Amino acid sequence: MNVWSVSKTLEEKTMRNLPSELIEDILRRLPVKSLKRFRSVAKAWCSLIDSDRFIKMHLRHSLTSLSNRHLITGGAGVCSVALDSLDKAHAVKPPFDCKSGDMISYSCNGIFLLMSDPPVLWNPFSREYRVLPDCPVEYAATAAECYCNKAGYEFGYDSRNDDYKVIRVLDFRHKITHAPMANETKIYSLKSNSWRRIEPLPYPLLFLRLNWRVHVNGVLHTLVPDPDNVYGASIMCFSFETERRYQMLLPRRIRIKGFDVSLDVTGGCLSVVCNNLDMVVVWVMKEYGVNDSWVKLVSVTPPVFEGNDYVKPLVYSKEGGRVLLLGKTLFWYDLRNQSVDYVFIEGLPFVFYAEACVESLVSLGGEIKNWGCEKEKRKDKTTKKRHPLPPPSEIPQAFPRSWRVHVNGVLHSMVRGSVSENEARIMCFSLETEKHHRTMMLPNGNKLRGVDVGLNLIDDCLSVVCLSRSGVGVWVMKEYGVDSSWIKLVSVTPPAFERKHYADPLVYSKEGDKVLLNCDNERLVWYDLRKKSVDYVRVDGLRSSFYAEACVESLVSLSGGKGGIKNLGHEKERKKEENKEEEVKF
Template sequence: MPNLKLDLPSDVTTDILCQLPVKTLLRFRCVSKRWCSQIDGPDFIKLHLSRSLATKSNLSLVLRNWYLYSVEFDSLRTATEINPPLNVIWGITDVFGSCNGLVAVCNSEEEIVLWNPSTRKHQRLPTMPVEDPKGDVKPRRYTFYGFGPDPISDDYKVVRMVQFVGDNGFFSAEVKVYSLKTNSWRGIKELPYYIRYLFQLGYLLFYRRGYGTLASGALHWVVPAGFGLLCMIVAFDLVAEEFRIVPQPDHVDPGFEMDLGALEGCLCMLCNYGGDFVDVWAMKEYGLKESWTKLFKVSQSSLNRRFGQVMPLAYSKSGDKVLLELDKDKLLWYDLRRRSAKKVRIEGAPNSFDAAVYVESLVPLGGGGMNRKTRQPPEEKKKSNRKKMDDFLSKGFKLAL
């Protein structure tokens, strides 16, 4: 039988390839030089990502406990352990941001990595020591992180904020921004006064706001009420690299604790009334105070269970349900019309976890992240690290996530 050659027009090939998952595309790079060049091309990468975001396809969740797990969003059936490119033996890996298929992870102020779990490429950030304030008293310090894109310069940035609290009650802060494009850090000199009051121990332990919420090209944190200040939403613009206050809606019942989230790119304000119920508001037009809209309400009666914290993660493809994370250990599908919930059971998932949504993509990473050293460690090394961790945990050490 003679060999048949199927030579499709380039636009037809692009349309077909654009509908495929990342794992399939990585295999198809071996089909021909033409396909490899096309799949690796920046225009195709952007087109594939844009289609995934528009159709809510190629979505996954990353679950964080002592280890990291990935589960496909469409099924939410089975969790698979994934291994970040960090030297994790006695520490825990923090996932502090996700954008366009890139996940930001760290286990210390000096070891921070941008990582694409789909392509297994990573970029290790250059070490940038924290500069303690001058003085005789060594202060305590608390670190806040954020990660997101700068679409104007076609870049991705990591923000590291360190708040210093001296024994004499002195407050100060240091803010540095990393650029993936230049693979370098730079300091932000002009800081607003309220940045130094981000840290409140009880608030951060409960609401997990050490990590900036990405929405509309900015990272967001809550400055809790205290020190003579009202509760504020603080934004860091990733393009202008400056801070600003985000206005809050006027018609909100008082007496709530604030948390932040994001749904379909919109900033969400979560008003938690003592765990009895949570009102979820969204800023439909970013920066416009009048665009705040109340999306839905989640109450204990609608979930038939008590809860402390609620975090909306994503809408279903049909838009009639929203995936909720409760108290960092449960996932629920919440039916917006019926106001009822159904627990999500994921085989292989840890008993408690933080969850974040990421889209699988071909977005590349430059510098050291593109070489062969980015591959996951050998199985023997993973088992060795796991044994060391398990031995450590067996001695009675436990960490509340």
């Protein structure tokens, strides 16, 4: 018997003699990637790791010990960052087809909801996913009087029934006035893999736009208007266990007037974020459901953030003395010293949104479908109905230069407001449904006086360019469809551009710290996002006047499946051969 065989035999005997309690205690501390690998060590290990008891034990240990925590970022692709190190972002490729503009929800026990069409529940650590089944619309309004403005999806955990549930709210608007008419609310159960209709919510989806993403203690939370409340707003709660709603009061000392108020989650606690041009304040409910337990956690002022920037609390440090905040960038806020420490992560795009999460082995149950195949089957089984466009009189007048902006399968255009010529909004036309399905707000409200505004696209993010006498400002929507996620990316003043001309953002640098701008259609400049400096670019052979668009090479065919697109090079060669043959014959 050789040395290797003796060593292997000793290892196997040692493994067999280890108490099962010790093996469990060791395994529950490991990350999911290692556990997936160790399933092949022995049948007993595989059975243990796959068992519901161990899955819950592993999750409980990770939550209580604050281990195996990550940031999942979206925007320009999905990335994962380990919270213990915060040193490098690793690209995560979902095992299904998704668009860069598809929103990723908050995490619940390591599971995310990808708000695509159709929606997908996804565990990025175990790489399991489940495509949600079709959910037909049952609202009995006639097509002549209303249209479906938007669908809102969120999900959470029902601990009583050990079930993950998804809620879908469809918002219906009047075709002429665009006023909210009704909403249809349905709920999906992972256990039954089916949808059912529940009592509709008493508020239009307008108020659920950003704050509906807050899940704490098996309950969804959102801010809603409350005229009877001295603050003018309260928190609506929807329990996944009882599938009923109730209300909760805001902190008593909170200031709402002059602030943009939103809800979030910080360290598993419900939090309220209030921000305006002068400060950002974060309140946290230390004891869930107890109104007297609200405490002011964070209060920061510029230049830590720029006015009107949305600041999101993400997670506490392991020691509990700091909070990780996301504004235009990531930074730690020291709760004792009230100081700030900026975080720079290699490989992270400059514009992104982030959600804190914990690794888990939570299974999505049943058959895990291949999304690509499902989409192809749907295409084969159904024929797409074409929707006639509304008459020109019903379409608001679009601004010049703006109808060419395509993001997330939707065309966007600046249109004038119905109240004043100095107001504007963004009209959206879906290429999937072929309908004008919603409008969006501009980053600085809807005011246009003294400002020339245009839409653009930068790295799959919708952007707005504002030109005034004082300079050019470029705003970017970090989370598609979320009006509160607009951030100011670029601010350029003369002589980098001429006051009467325009500036287009084209593309980020590979490192993500600079933006290429086309100024006046006469020059290209790199704008450094950190130093806020400009570096002129000289390109050989470029004309003195030009326009430019950023693009990527592709092999995308335009054949459409019939007839084929002729290859011009092959056609020329064939004609040459034919001409030679004719010459020889002659």
